[in-house]
Amino acid sequence: MIDEKCRNCANYSPHIHFPQVGRCLVFDTGVSESDSCSKFRRISIDDLLSTLGREGSVYCATCGTSLISEEDLKTHSRSHCLTTRVVIDEAIAEESKAAD
Amino acid sequence: MGFSELSIILGGPQGSGLETSMLALSRALAYRGYGILADREYYSNIVGRHSYIHMSVSSKRIPRSLTYPVKLLISMDAETVFTHFRDVEDGGILVYDKDTRIKKIAEIPSMEDSLKSRLIRDLKTLGIGEDLESITEMLRSRGIVTIGTSFQVILKDLMKIYGIDPRSLSRYVSGIVTSSASLLLGLDREALRYGFESVFSGRPKLVEQNMFIADVVWRELRSYEGLLKLEDSEIDFDELLVATGNDVVAIAKIVSGLRYQSYYPITPAADESFFLEKYEVSELDGSVIGPVVVVQTEDEIAAINSAIGAALAGARSATATSGPGFDLMVEGLSWAGMNEVPVVITYYQRGGPSTGLPTRGSQSDLLSSVFAAHGEFAKVVISSGDHLDAFYDTILAFNIAEKYQLPVIHLLDKFLANSTSTIPLPDLDNVKIERGLKPVPPGEYKRFNLETLVSPRAPLGTPGIIMWYTGDEHDEHGHISEDPDSRVRMYSKRIEKLKLVDEEIPGDLKLRVHGDGGGDFCLIGWGSVKGAALDALGEIVRRSNLRGVYIDVKMLWPFPRRELAEVIRRSGFEKIIAVEHSYGVNIADLAAMAAGIRIGKRIAKFTGRPITLGELTQALEKVLTSDIEYVVISYGE
Numbered sequence: 001m002i003d004e005k006c007r008n009c010a011n012y013s014p015h016i017h018f019p020q021v022g023r024c025l026v027f028d029t030g031v032s033e034s035d036s037c038s039k040f041r042r043i044s045i046d047d048l049l050s051t052l053g054r055e056g057s058v059y060c061a062t063c064g065t066s067l068i069s070e071e072d073l074k075t076h077s078r079s080h081c082l083t084t085r086v087v088i089d090e091a092i093a094e095e096s097k098a099a100d
Numbered sequence: 101m102g103f104s105e106l107s108i109i110l111g112g113p114q115g116s117g118l119e120t121s122m123l124a125l126s127r128a129l130a131y132r133g134y135g136i137l138a139d140r141e142y143y144s145n146i147v148g149r150h151s152y153i154h155m156s157v158s159s160k161r162i163p164r165s166l167t168y169p170v171k172l173l174i175s176m177d178a179e180t181v182f183t184h185f186r187d188v189e190d191g192g193i194l195v196y197d198k199d200t201r202i203k204k205i206a207e208i209p210s211m212e213d214s215l216k217s218r219l220i221r222d223l224k225t226l227g228i229g230e231d232l233e234s235i236t237e238m239l240r241s242r243g244i245v246t247i248g249t250s251f252q253v254i255l256k257d258l259m260k261i262y263g264i265d266p267r268s269l270s271r272y273v274s275g276i277v278t279s280s281a282s283l284l285l286g287l288d289r290e291a292l293r294y295g296f297e298s299v300f301s302g303r304p305k306l307v308e309q310n311m312f313i314a315d316v317v318w319r320e321l322r323s324y325e326g327l328l329k330l331e332d333s334e335i336d337f338d339e340l341l342v343a344t345g346n347d348v349v350a351i352a353k354i355v356s357g358l359r360y361q362s363y364y365p366i367t368p369a370a371d372e373s374f375f376l377e378k379y380e381v382s383e384l385d386g387s388v389i390g391p392v393v394v395v396q397t398e399d400e401i402a403a404i405n406s407a408i409g410a411a412l413a414g415a416r417s418a419t420a421t422s423g424p425g426f427d428l429m430v431e432g433l434s435w436a437g438m439n440e441v442p443v444v445i446t447y448y449q450r451g452g453p454s455t456g457l458p459t460r461g462s463q464s465d466l467l468s469s470v471f472a473a474h475g476e477f478a479k480v481v482i483s484s485g486d487h488l489d490a491f492y493d494t495i496l497a498f499n500i501a502e503k504y505q506l507p508v509i510h511l512l513d514k515f516l517a518n519s520t521s522t523i524p525l526p527d528l529d530n531v532k533i534e535r536g537l538k539p540v541p542p543g544e545y546k547r548f549n550l551e552t553l554v555s556p557r558a559p560l561g562t563p564g565i566i567m568w569y570t571g572d573e574h575d576e577h578g579h580i581s582e583d584p585d586s587r588v589r590m591y592s593k594r595i596e597k598l599k600l601v602d603e604e605i606p607g608d609l610k611l612r613v614h615g616d617g618g619g620d621f622c623l624i625g626w627g628s629v630k631g632a633a634l635d636a637l638g639e640i641v642r643r644s645n646l647r648g649v650y651i652d653v654k655m656l657w658p659f660p661r662r663e664l665a666e667v668i669r670r671s672g673f674e675k676i677i678a679v680e681h682s683y684g685v686n687i688a689d690l691a692a693m694a695a696g697i698r699i700g701k702r703i704a705k706f707t708g709r710p711i712t713l714g715e716l717t718q719a720l721e722k723v724l725t726s727d728i729e730y731v732v733i734s735y736g737e
Contacts, residue, residue, distance in 0.1 A: 016148070021269060088267065
């Protein structure tokens, strides 16, 4: 039985480095993965496939990587936390050294 | 009572606020007068891979080297604990995010498979589970204090109270790290605020929000307050710089009167140019300093050639690069040699060959820089052992380039470039700017006048003066000439300027001997190994009662053969050992070639990670007490 927490919600977008916190796409606000609310909607494989088809990728919060194929999506969905979006930190550019 | 010196590691995903943590903590420590040296290790993949700061803090002096094991490990993620738990001293402290306690090594996607395998194998041998909880349990059994705090709860509170956008979370995670470290080290609120204010200058809201985090963290961890309390600082600072090697070189370039800098972005050189861009136009007492024109060119070929052009026009001119970029500059370097152009190349070495280890350090380009370019001509290669040396040497590089009209390579490396240190303010009263400008004699102007080795130099555009420049062999005017007699005189003129450099540069600027002169051994090196080498001398005396000196070769070309031979002859060292960040320890070969000095023992490190005190001391003991001639050291992930 999947708990009705943000981490399993279709509207949860985890932070790229700290996936325990993220953004709620419904309320457009910061939430933690253990939060819950009446708008909870369990993320489904159809949500993910639809996003993959429309936007070309979905996000695996467990691996911290984008998935761009249906095959990868199905493999990761067996045991990983997949989301349709990820929150990219705006300070990344300031925090990262130049490297080339 | 407290600690006078200790080591710290702060770790987390690259781009997640680690840089801010390091800067804020460094400034807070400096505010209370502590000396720091902080090296930053990061992957070339830039975002998401494991990154860490390895820091030495002292209340007695400015630290010169990094040491293991560390007293304090603060982790932003599980990967940091997995990677560094073996580095924590018994009785040390681990601070970690307890929300990640069930993470297993196998679940860390950003960790390299080889490291995962090594860790899993080692843990299996010790009968310890592969999850974070098992590791913290094992650490506790070693007397290490493990402090779990929930990043999630702190960040959630912050988002609720301040309406923080999750897109800026890393600015606050850094606050958790900095606040935890401050509490444990016994830093006060004022110092911590100073640290945040320095990093978030002009953004008071961020300062307040991070102070809110500090209050939450300090409340939660108050039972651990001052567990690693530092003794009051005894370091006599009035004013100091907290800066990286890149910053220091950039500042020195501005002080030296730099007017043109070109670059193509490359690690670990680019940050120097970014700093110069930031301060292209500076004002002091209402007067504009400079300005420095900083140009990002389309590649390194254009970078060196535009710097040459600016130098011909009379500007103090430089370019900054690393190994792959330098390779592209070599044809331009040869042109500069042919045309006696005073241009400075600031060369930050990194791990090669090819792109190699782009964000890791190395000293493996010694021979490449000394022997680069086709044909024979005078060029000078100098190196710097630490941040303060780098300041003075940057100015020296320009002075030599202009005084002798030749290209100068200032050979640095990633370790110096990306490490932050507390630095005493340079003594500007003793800084001399020597432009070597000779009055142009009346009458016909000959750019390459053969009457003296260094000809009068008129900038391009000087009224009434015409000059010619070409890559081909030329006569005194600069016109192409293949006449054998002219060739002999012109070719010799260019090369023999090296004799002038060799004769006129004071010995102290060529090499420096550190230590009390005890004659058991002599360690020779150059560049950023200086700090670890000097500290290792002290350690060796303490552990083995062997006394030695460290010879820091500052001028790599022309090689200070007389000075080195004299030091070795005078001291009668039986054992000479070379140390370098390379496989070959090539300074030994250069000394053999240029000075006929055989260096029998070598200590090498080429993992791209800095040489740390413990491993160098052990290696020295090994070569000093046995017949072993070559030791490779490799500590650090």
